[in-house]
Amino acid sequence: MQSRPSDPVATLTVVGDVHRWWRPADAAFLERTRPDLSLFVGDLGDEDVPIVRAIASLPVPKAVILGNHDAWQSFGRRVATDRLRESLEVLGEDHVAYAVREVPRAGLSLIGARPFSWGGQSLRSPELYDEIYGIHTARQSAAAIVDAARNAQHRDLVILAHNGPLGLGDQSHDIWGKDFGKPGGDWGDRDLALAIQRIEGFGLRVRAVIAGHMHHRLVHPRGGERTRFVRRGGTMFLNAAFVPRVQKAENGDELSYFLRTRWQAGECVAVEEVWVDVHGDEREASTPTFVELEGGAPAVDELHEGDEPAQ
Ligand SMILES: [Fe+2]
Numbered sequence: 001m002q003s004r005p006s007d008p009v010a011t012l013t014v015v016g017d018v019h020r021w022w023r024p025a026d027a028a029f030l031e032r033t034r035p036d037l038s039l040f041v042g043d044l045g046d047e048d049v050p051i052v053r054a055i056a057s058l059p060v061p062k063a064v065i066l067g068n069h070d071a072w073q074s075f076g077r078r079v080a081t082d083r084l085r086e087s088l089e090v091l092g093e094d095h096v097a098y099a100v101r102e103v104p105r106a107g108l109s110l111i112g113a114r115p116f117s118w119g120g121q122s123l124r125s126p127e128l129y130d131e132i133y134g135i136h137t138a139r140q141s142a143a144a145i146v147d148a149a150r151n152a153q154h155r156d157l158v159i160l161a162h163n164g165p166l167g168l169g170d171q172s173h174d175i176w177g178k179d180f181g182k183p184g185g186d187w188g189d190r191d192l193a194l195a196i197q198r199i200e201g202f203g204l205r206v207r208a209v210i211a212g213h214m215h216h217r218l219v220h221p222r223g224g225e226r227t228r229f230v231r232r233g234g235t236m237f238l239n240a241a242f243v244p245r246v247q248k249a250e251n252g253d254e255l256s257y258f259l260r261t262r263w264q265a266g267e268c269v270a271v272e273e274v275w276v277d278v279h280g281d282e283r284e285a286s287t288p289t290f291v292e293l294e295g296g297a298p299a300v301d302e303l304h305e306g307d308e309p310a311q
């Protein structure tokens with residue numbers, strides 16, 4: 001859709017991996033600025049129901065995709081714990097896994113990808129995905145993301161995921177590159193890359209993929225910083241995982257991190273990194289620099305797309 005000056009400008013504000021760094025000031029900032037939708041990319045805590053409740057009870061429109069930490073003990077047992085079940089119940093429809101949420105003022109539909117992603121090639125516990133979503137393989141997971149997109153009312157889509165897709169680089173500093181263990185390698189999600197390939201094959205436009213999981217500060221090389229803003233063709237990839245998201249400024253003030261995106265008729269018109277103080281007031285905003293990737297997405301092999309149950 002071509003935007004016109006009369007089209008409204010909608011705001012989608014992103015909260016990266018929380019890891020329990022959530023302050024009353026953060027809630028105040030969202031309540032006061034009232035984005036059209038607040039997006040949470042997960043890792044709220046380690047199956048931490050009180051923090052899930054704090055997010056779920058925010059009196060603002062929101063969409064959440066839970067991360068691997070939010071299902072940590074469940075993955076260990078390969079069965080959903082009471083705490084994970086309670087987290088999902090508390091969030092209800094605000095947990096958008098494999099679902100669509102319309103954002104009419106932005107001219108777009110939000111699609112939720114697979115929750116709890118650890119990255120890499122494995123689903124880690126197909127048993128757990130089967131129990132909750134009836135999904136056992138990466139192929140089925142890709143199909144469920146595609147099904148959500150088929151139900152979207154808009155042709156312009158934003159995908160909310162915990163981890164980003166395969167195909168954006170295999171260096172440890174790349175947006176979803178592996179920086180731990182034996183560093184190097186593409187740690188993106190194969191099911192998400194495959195889903196995007198199919199969705200674009202229908203002529204829908206994936207305008208942005210918003211995720212986190214791979215933290216901004218690298219384990220190897222120690223202290224290095226990750227690329228978190230990438231554009232390829234008509235798609236932006238945003239990694240919101242600035243961890244911890246509360247940082248001490250030089251003057252001692254504690255500021256927390258948000259990403260603010262603005263949309264008009266399905267097109268992104270601004271991205272800003274925003275720092276908020278203990279009163280919930282905005283203190284700094286800056287426009288990040290995007291790395292531009294040439295060419296299209298590498299084709300995801302339809303024949304070897306992770307049909308096998310993971311180990
Ligand atoms: Fe995380």
Ligand SMILES: [Fe+2]
Pocket residue numbers: 043067068069117162212213214
């Ligand atoms: Fe994570």
